[in-house]
Each structure stands twice: as structure tokens, then as C-alpha cells.
Amino acid sequence: MVGEVRSGRLGPGRAEELYHAVVDLLTEQGYEALTMDAVASRVHMSKATLYRQWGGKDGLVASALKHFVTPIAQDIPDTGSLRGDLDAFVDGFDDEETARRASLMRGIGQAAHEDAELEAALRELIVEPCRRYFTPMLRRAMARGELAPENTAVDFIVHMVLGGVLAPEIMEGRMVTQAGLRRYVHAVVLPALGAA
Incomplete structure (x- = not known):
């Protein structure tokens, strides 16, 4: 381990x-x-x-x-809509913890590409929990008819969410906040999934 x-x-x-x-x-x-x-x-x-x-x-x-790095919550919300589920996900974010995650990922991101143990740590703590979290959420949205089963954007949900967490610091010199992440989810993630 x-x-x-x-x-x-x-x-x-x-x-x-x-x-x-x-x-x-x-x-x-x-x-x-x-x-x-x-x-x-x-x-x-x-x-x-x-x-x-x-x-x-x-x-x-x-x-x-x-x-x-606190693992992503294991309890996957089921509010009855994808928008509600994603809002519940954002509700679970703490600005300080999110800033810590982003700083750590920035601090070791490049090195992780060259070091197998660091890469494994990032995947274990951040990437795979995100995948396990969002996959059932998106399957439920497909079952409710909110998302088309052939929608290939669903394959990139983890990319989109992690991008929303990391991009503000890289591009604007500021840490992501819960309010900013919610705005990003509504303006980018939901439309990309065809569920705006």
C-alpha cells in the first residue's frame, strides 16, 4: 500500500x-x-x-x-437529478481542503510522471475515487433519461472535474472555491454532458 x-x-x-x-x-x-x-x-x-x-x-x-488528502466522500448523492447530484457533490467541498489538494497536485504533478510511487499515490487518492464516485451517478442519470447512453462526454467527467479544481490556480493565480466550482459545474460540466 x-x-x-x-x-x-x-x-x-x-x-x-x-x-x-x-x-x-x-x-x-x-x-x-x-x-x-x-x-x-x-x-x-x-x-x-x-x-x-x-x-x-x-x-x-x-x-x-x-x-x-481526504478521500472523496463515499456516499454518492441521489437527489433525483444529475444537476442536484452534482450540486450535492460541490456542497461536500471545503475550500481549505480543496486548496490543499490543488497545491499538492501542483507541487508533485510533473514529478509523478517520472516516479511510479508518486503516480500511484495520486491515482489512489484522487483519480480512482473520483471515477468510483461519478460512474454510478452518471449511470443513474442515463437510466432517468437525462443523459443519452451514447454520450461520449461521460468518459471525461473526471477530467472535467479535476480540471475545474486545478485550472483557476494555473490560469488565474487563485485557488478554486466552492462557489467557483459550482459555477464551473453549471457552466461547463452540465452543458458538456448535455444536461444543462
């Missing part, structure tokens, strides 16, 4: 401090510039301890991701 601590020597409070330091350094410097020396220095811990427990930078960063 990605991101498991390999030793029981760190208590929960110490691990929390360590993961905060990793996330802070990722946000400040990006993945490539983050070093085990910098982490060890920030938390006053020996580099040998870090290597012994996490094996290297990729394992440590994967653990920090797993610790801080």
Missing part, C-alpha cells in the same frame, strides 16, 4: 509535524527541490531515520499525500 509508515517509532504527533513540514516544503519549493536534508532539518530529525522509515523522498511524499 502506498504511503504506509514502515516503522512504529514515530508517534502520531511527530508524524503529523513531519507531514506538515513535507507539505510546506512541497508548496514552497516543489518536488524536485525538496530534499531529505531539508525535511530532516525542518523537523529536527535525523536523515537516517527518514530513510529507514520511508526509503526515500518518494515514499515520504506519498505518505504525506495519503495523510493530508
Whole structure:
């Protein structure tokens, strides 16, 4: 399993401090510039301890991701309409948590393409839960006649939602908010699905 601590020597409070330091350094410097020396220095811990427990930078960063990124809600809303279901999805977003996810993804996005463990962590924590969340929602919408079964846009729901979360920071220098995500869902996602 990605991101498991390999030793029981760190208590929960110490691990929390360590993961905060990793996330802070990722946000400040990006993945490539983050070093085990910098982490060890920030938390006053020996580099040998870090290597012994996490094996290297990729394992440590994967653990920090797993610790801080709250999985998408498992309860898939069924409000009776696709618009209502997507609004309920947006209602579950917390601005601070969404900003954390976006910062982490930005901080390690490029590195994940070159590191299998990081890529697996991103997929496990963000991409696959989104897929499991939206697939039944869209199937219900098709069963209700809201979406045409041949609509190929449904294959890109995860791309659209993740794009809506990440694009504001990349293109406009601001973090996504719940209100902004709702506007995006209404203006882009629903029309693309043919359910506006």
C-alpha cells in the first residue's frame, strides 16, 4: 500500500509535524527541490531515520499525500437529478481542503510522471475515487433519461472535474472555491454532458 509508515517509532504527533513540514516544503519549493536534508532539518530529525522509515523522498511524499488528502466522500448523492447530484457533490467541498489538494497536485504533478510511487499515490487518492464516485451517478442519470447512453462526454467527467479544481490556480493565480466550482459545474460540466 502506498504511503504506509514502515516503522512504529514515530508517534502520531511527530508524524503529523513531519507531514506538515513535507507539505510546506512541497508548496514552497516543489518536488524536485525538496530534499531529505531539508525535511530532516525542518523537523529536527535525523536523515537516517527518514530513510529507514520511508526509503526515500518518494515514499515520504506519498505518505504525506495519503495523510493530508481526504478521500472523496463515499456516499454518492441521489437527489433525483444529475444537476442536484452534482450540486450535492460541490456542497461536500471545503475550500481549505480543496486548496490543499490543488497545491499538492501542483507541487508533485510533473514529478509523478517520472516516479511510479508518486503516480500511484495520486491515482489512489484522487483519480480512482473520483471515477468510483461519478460512474454510478452518471449511470443513474442515463437510466432517468437525462443523459443519452451514447454520450461520449461521460468518459471525461473526471477530467472535467479535476480540471475545474486545478485550472483557476494555473490560469488565474487563485485557488478554486466552492462557489467557483459550482459555477464551473453549471457552466461547463452540465452543458458538456448535455444536461444543462
